[in-house]
Amino acid sequence: MKLSDFDYDLPPERIAQWPLDERDASRMLLLDRATGKWDDRQFRELPELLRGDELIVLNNARVLPARLFGRRAGIHAEPPGAHSPAKGEFLQSPIEVLLVRPLAPDTWEALVRPGRKVGVDERIFFGENELTAHVEGRGGFGLRVLRFEARDGFHETLARLGHIPLPPYIKRADAPLDRERYQTVFARQGCAVAAPTAGLHFTPEILEKLRQRGAQFAEITLDVGLGTFEPIHTERLEDHPIHSEAYEITASTAEALARARKEKKPVLAVGTTVVRALEDAAEKTSEQAGAIAPGRYEASIFLYPGKPFRVVNQLLTNFHLPKSSLLALVAAFAGRENILRAYRHAVESGYRFYSYGDCMLIR
Numbered sequence: 067m068k069l070s071d072f073d074y075d076l077p078p079e080r081i082a083q084w085p086l087d088e089r090d091a092s093r094m095l096l097l098d099r100a101t102g103k104w105d106d107r108q109f110r111e112l113p114e115l116l117r118g119d120e121l122i123v124l125n126n127a128r129v130l131p132a133r134l135f136g137r138r139a140g141i142h143a144e145p146p147g148a149h150s151p152a153k154g155e156f157l158q159s160p161i162e163v164l165l166v167r168p169l170a171p172d173t174w175e176a177l178v179r180p181g182r183k184v185g186v187d188e189r190i191f192f193g194e195n196e197l198t199a200h201v202e203g204r205g206g207f208g209l210r211v212l213r214f215e216a217r218d219g220f221h222e223t224l225a226r227l228g229h230i231p232l233p234p235y236i237k238r239a240d241a242p243l244d245r246e247r248y249q250t251v252f253a254r255q256g257c258a259v260a261a262p263t264a265g266l267h268f269t270p271e272i273l274e275k276l277r278q279r280g281a282q283f284a285e286i287t288l289d290v291g292l293g294t295f296e297p298i299h300t301e302r303l304e305d306h307p308i309h310s311e312a313y314e315i316t317a318s319t320a321e322a323l324a325r326a327r328k329e330k331k332p333v334l335a336v337g338t339t340v341v342r343a344l345e346d347a348a349e350k351t352s353e354q355a356g357a358i359a360p361g362r363y364e365a366s367i368f369l370y371p372g373k374p375f376r377v378v379n380q381l382l383t384n385f386h387l388p389k390s391s392l393l394a395l396v397a398a399f400a401g402r403e404n405i406l407r408a409y410r411h412a413v414e415s416g417y418r419f420y421s422y423g424d425c426m427l428i429r
Contacts, residue, residue: 067303067371072397073388074409081235082422085247090269093417093424097408099400104408106415109267109425112382118280120334120380121326123319123344124265126285127256129249131228132165133240136192136199138184161190163199163212164231166292167312168257172220173202173213177292181208197223231259233295233421235387248421252285260290263384263421264337281334284322288313288339288365298389308368308391313343320360323377327357332429334380338392341378341399342367348376370394371402380429385412385419400428 086092096105096115107115138161161184164177178184181204190199196217203211216223230240230248240248250265252273277283293309300306323344326333335341344358346367351359358377368391369375381399386392397405408426417424 069298069301069303069389071402072303072390072393074406074413076388076413076419080413080417080419080423082418082420082424083236083238085243085266085422088269089247089251089267090272092267095408095412095417095424095426097400097404097426097428099404099428102401102404102407104411107427110272112272112427113275113279113281115427116276116279116281116334117332119331120281121284121322121331122276122281122334122336123284123286123323123340124250124252124268124336125262125288125290125339125343126250126252126254127258127262127287127289127339128253129230129258129261129290130165131224131230131245132259133229133231134163134165134192134197134224134227135229136161136163136190136197139189139191163190163192164292165257165259166209167259167289169211172215173211175205176210176212177208178210178212179208181210184210193223193227197227233260235420236422254285254287256287256289258288258290259292260294261421262288262290262337262339264382264425266422267425268336282322282326284319286313286315286319286340286343288343290339294339294392295387296391298391303370303394306368306391308366310364310366311339311342312362313339313346313365314362315343315347315358315360317360320358323358327377332379333377334382334429335378336382338381338383338386338395341369341375341381341395344377345369345375368394369398371398373398375399380427382425382427384421384423384425385409385417387420396426396428 090110092109094107094109096107162179166175188201198215199212202213230244248261289312298306342365346365347358
């Protein structure tokens, strides 16, 4: 398939730069994937729009304040009055570090900017020398392997010094409210550097209404990485080397999925990260369609039109970038023409797009 088959026009003013005052105040485009018909609704209507016997699967990954601003240490004679972290060193050259994925408890792969200035064996200092990163390796595109030393524990220090890694299409610095609003209310664990944004609409009240309607819940943990924003550079969609993401499916979630399948209850995935985890696990762990074994995996599946869905029956998702792997995923689930028509309607009707934007319920 051609990459241009997954393009649409989006005026920049449609990209949400801030969350709404209330999480559940977003609009929701209801799309029937069998007929292609849509309806303009509100997210708060979700409990009433479901049958009531769904298994709703959430991604409980927690977003880290993974963006750090520090200064590089240079080996020079110490100028008068300068602070020296170690003998013969002084702080210079502002450096931005974006954590990408953990390699060990104290070691991370990270994007470093400007990367060309930072070599192996150098050190980067953050705060009042509360956190130090030692550069242990380098890769392409500004990637470095950093080993951290923290005065009071890495995650405790990161919580104080780190910034929320807002997506590149949000053209502003992070604000205090982002620490809460770029996090789902059911975030519990993991080391995500981007939010599973379809979950941002939920409130404790909405979750309780869904339970009262009879819906059941299960959770997976998929650490959303920067690959979710990776553009497709190949002309043929199928040639794109899809990014991988670590995820975990617990025994209780695997049992809930097996029970829903046996009882023919619909599985509603909250977000494309849940879809990737469930469909990847089903593909990896069993020849029996739809069966999933618990465990830790790396999601390597690339879902685009023509690919089968073994587990997911319904999908709640935000709107995705043109020519992206996530747009290809929803097109695989609902049909490319259905999705592009629905997106055109959403643009014309003033829906808010992307991470802090509105959502779609596809069933």
